Amino acid sequence: MVDVLTLIRQETTVDEYGAPVITETSREVFAEQMSIGQKEFYQAHAVGLQPEIKFKLTDYLDYENETCVRHTGQRYRVLRTYRTGQELELVCYREVNPDGSA
Numbered sequence: 001m002v003d004v005l006t007l008i009r010q011e012t013t014v015d016e017y018g019a020p021v022i023t024e025t026s027r028e029v030f031a032e033q034m035s036i037g038q039k040e041f042y043q044a045h046a047v048g049l050q051p052e053i054k055f056k057l058t059d060y061l062d063y064e065n066e067t068c069v070r071h072t073g074q075r076y077r078v079l080r081t082y083r084t085g086q087e088l089e090l091v092c093y094r095e096v097n098p099d100g101s102a
Helices: 038-046
Strands: 002-014 020-034 053-057 068-071 074-084 087-094
Touching: 020 068, 053 068
Parallel strands: none
Antiparallel strands: 002 020, 002 068, 020 053, 053 087, 068 074, 074 087
8 A cells, every 4th residue: 555654854953052953854755664574673673673664665766865754643763775676665663752752
């Protein structure tokens, strides 16, 4: 099933006092939600990573190195990308807020 995926780009700048300022821009693309395979999950888990969800973009040119995505109200971080021909897979994990909540 094809869904709408929001790609989020984060950029850090410095204000006049030297404090970091993070700005976000987002845009929507079409993607297919996929599940993480068992082999991929356990290989990643063995090195301390926890992939949760995978999205497949039909055109790799739709992706511009965004670091976060939003899907059905949940925010994820991009763990890795994998290109197969014209398609691009985004393997993601749930982003945790600084207070420890998901």
